[in-house]
Amino acid sequence: MSHSRQRAGSATAWPATALTKNYPKGCLIPRHRHKRGQLIYAASGVMQVTTREGIWIVPPQRSLWVPAAMPHEIHMEGHVAVRTLYLDRAAGSLLGDHCRILAITDLLRELILAMVGAYGARDAQRMHMMLPLLLHELHGADESAIHIPTPSDPRLRKVCGRLLADPSRTDTLDQLAQQVGASSRTLARLFESELKMSFVRWRQHVRLARALSRLNAGASIKSVARDAGYASCSAFCVMFRQVMGITPTGYGRRMIA
Template structure:
């Protein structure tokens, strides 16, 4: 399996986007499956978006799964890393303080058709667009869209406790219903009561709530990749396809076949 670590610090186009004195600058990156961008931060805020493929972004506070109908707002000076789940065509924006986006922490947001086209269109504008140009007008529209876009509860809180982080890493590498509280407590050589307390204090969730969120995010990734709902249900350890569908509908309001992520279609850049 190919895995490449990408050092974006050497990218000249990125340096120009971060240095240019404009409210919004756009940049395109294409990645192969399993490429990894190591932990880094930017002097400007970033809107991470992929018109194709799935990314997993990690910070000290949590993890976010980004599919083609979602983007992630990353404030300036927020240290983060990115792992590609399959080939990814990233189209990202860098915004300075003059864009006036009122989001002080990482947040997943929905990407409307208008915002998507504005992001793609912004890539055709020079970084130093004139104040009254098409680029300036598009930048103003992008900022306006971001001020009203819907925030989505799609993060997976990540613990700071090193022992618990190891357990959560293991569960993320092999997401499944198998292994109850007692199993993971035994793996960590602690009591189940201690593990329950750790999960609540470190993530704000119970063990069951945290694992359910992990499985929900993983299910959405696999469905978006084209896997059948019955295959996903089996891979994640659900007793039956019906049980998986019931969980999914309760959590999202959609059945797996109705979920918007599954219906997202890849379109080429203009």
């Protein structure tokens, strides 16, 4: 028996461990944390991950890096096939101390699945050989902007809560300001200072999150655009491509592939 296989039962033998699990629609994994950092990959389905840094939407072909000891909860927007790698501190330090959504290339996808398989086979040697390439590819991966930061100011929390509950709302910032007892100028300043983005861009991300869930469930682009608050499919498609780097139609094909 090889030295790597002899040590496979020891935690120190593994620079990464893995978990393969399929979850039903609506499943909620309560708030928790891990000693190791997690690379959470949605092989299929859409996840919503909430951390102190905000809400992160993880659709197929994306992964979320969650640093070690970061409290988080996960809500499954549909039936989700999750493939997770847990990286030790030496490997995880290369991916940083903040959550990041990373685009998964074909090579990264195969590496993640192969490392999950290596852990299942208790082949530590194979895992050690693949890890440097995985980290190299992740370092150069495109970062996605599917991130919904959450505020601390109580007035801004009320505004954001109403839009999260119903992304199709078309209220202007002036109208929302009146509803929470603040001026539109104050709210605009809070969006920039607390959330690091404009009101328009923040609402765009919320609508995109809802759209990804609906598309994953098989809804038509027309109905998704309408429910996201867009007056036309073309306007919705422009927004979708700007953020996702692909059209809704292309995204649908990729989910099926």
